[in-house]
Amino acid sequence: MKWTCSVAFPSLLPAIAFAAEESHAAHGHGGIPWATLLFSTINTLIFIYIIKRFAWASIRDWVADRRRQIVTTLEQAARAKRDAEQLKAEWEQRLANLGQELDEMRRLAQAETERERDRILAAAREAAEAIRRDAHRAAEQEVRTAQAQLREEVARQALAIASDQARQRLTAADHERFLTEFLNQVRP
Amino acid sequence: MTGVAARRYAKAIFSLAREEQALEETSAELEQLAAVARDPDVASALANPLLSLPNRKALADTLATQFRLRLTTRNFVCLLADHGRLDQLVGIHEVYQRLVDQTLGRVRARFTSATPLNSVQLEQLVSTFERITEKKVLAQASVDSELLGGVVVEVAGKVYDGSLRTQLGRLAGAIAGSRSYL
Numbered sequence: 112m113k114w115t116c117s118v119a120f121p122s123l124l125p126a127i128a129f130a131a132e133e134s135h136a137a138h139g140h141g142g143i144p145w146a147t148l149l150f151s152t153i154n155t156l157i158f159i160y161i162i163k164r165f166a167w168a169s170i171r172d173w174v175a176d177r178r179r180q181i182v183t184t185l186e187q188a189a190r191a192k193r194d195a196e197q198l199k200a201e202w203e204q205r206l207a208n209l210g211q212e213l214d215e216m217r218r219l220a221q222a223e224t225e226r227e228r229d230r231i232l233a234a235a236r237e238a239a240e241a242i243r244r245d246a247h248r249a250a251e252q253e254v255r256t257a258q259a260q261l262r263e264e265v266a267r268q269a270l271a272i273a274s275d276q277a278r279q280r281l282t283a284a285d286h287e288r289f290l291t292e293f294l295n296q297v298r299p
Numbered sequence: 300m301t302g303v304a305a306r307r308y309a310k311a312i313f314s315l316a317r318e319e320q321a322l323e324e325t326s327a328e329l330e331q332l333a334a335v336a337r338d339p340d341v342a343s344a345l346a347n348p349l350l351s352l353p354n355r356k357a358l359a360d361t362l363a364t365q366f367r368l369r370l371t372t373r374n375f376v377c378l379l380a381d382h383g384r385l386d387q388l389v390g391i392h393e394v395y396q397r398l399v400d401q402t403l404g405r406v407r408a409r410f411t412s413a414t415p416l417n418s419v420q421l422e423q424l425v426s427t428f429e430r431i432t433e434k435k436v437l438a439q440a441s442v443d444s445e446l447l448g449g450v451v452v453e454v455a456g457k458v459y460d461g462s463l464r465t466q467l468g469r470l471a472g473a474i475a476g477s478r479s480y481l
Contacts, residue, residue: 262474265475269474270470286448286449290420293449297461
């Protein structure tokens with residue numbers, strides 16, 4: 112009813128104004144045109160009834176739908192805003208931790224570099240030691256070979272000298288002694 | 300190193316000779332034939348596969364006549380000629396000699412010395428190795444001045460080395476750090 116009044120009153124205002132102007136023109140003075148006013152009022156009431164009877168539900172549904180859409184949109188906007196803020200916070204956190212991660216990566220890279228350096232140094236030391244051992248072994252072998260050659264040469268010369276001496280100095284008695292010694296050795 | 304064929308023929312002639320109780324005579328005849336066969340020219344001719352059968356028989360007949368071989372030995376040489384085995388004469392003689400020595404209980408010994416051995420020394424060696432081998436020793440003496448002194452005895456597949464050369468070689472080997480310098 113309140114709604115009807117609030118709608119009807121503004122609608123009546125032009126009719127009242129028109130009726131007043133028309134009555135003033137007809138009578139030539141300021142009396143109220145009640146008939147016109149009544150007619151306009153009835154028209155307005157019929158208009159209002161028709162609107163309420165046939166269009167009010169649609170208008171009301173449209174307004175409700177529109178309201179829900181707006182609410183939903185606002186909620187989505189709020190959710191998007193929250194997500195954006197959360198994402199922003201995460202990225203800010205990551206940015207804040209980026210320095211630390213970089214430091215960690217740098218530390219790991221340095222440690223790996225040091226391990227690789229140590230490994231290379233150890234391999235180099237081992238190779239150097241192997242080379243030194245081989246060289247030492249080769250030198251020792253050379254010395255042994257030289258010693259063997261020297262001993263062999265001494266033996267060869269000693270044998271040659273002893274053979275010459277034997278040919279020159281052995282007597283029949285010596286040969287007899289050799290034979291006697293041989294017989295003593297093999298005799299059962 | 301004697302071959303299978305030489306051993307087979309040697310056993311055959313040994314059996315015949317033993318039946319005839321002519322081991323020593325046959326041994327002497329085979330020794331003569333082997334001495335001829337050791338000659339390099341004769342050896343190459345005997346080993347020549349192109350030597351025809353008549354020529355081989357003629358050669359065997361010549362050898363038999365030349366050395367006045369007994370009938371058994373003559374037939375044996377002709378058999379070798381027929382079979383193309385005249386080149387096996389040296390090996391046959393060696394095997395035959397071993398078979399005879401085994402049968403008669405004797406062994407051959409080679410005594411090599413730096414200076415010639417006198418009869419007393421040779422007798423001492425023979426008697427000593429007869430006691431070692433417990434067999435009669437047939438001595439074959441030779442001289443090799445390279446031995447310097449002492450004697451080397453080869454008997455029954457063993458070598459008894461009492462030479463001064465070997466002793467000096469061992470001494471040189473000890474100096475050189477090896478087992479023997481020779």
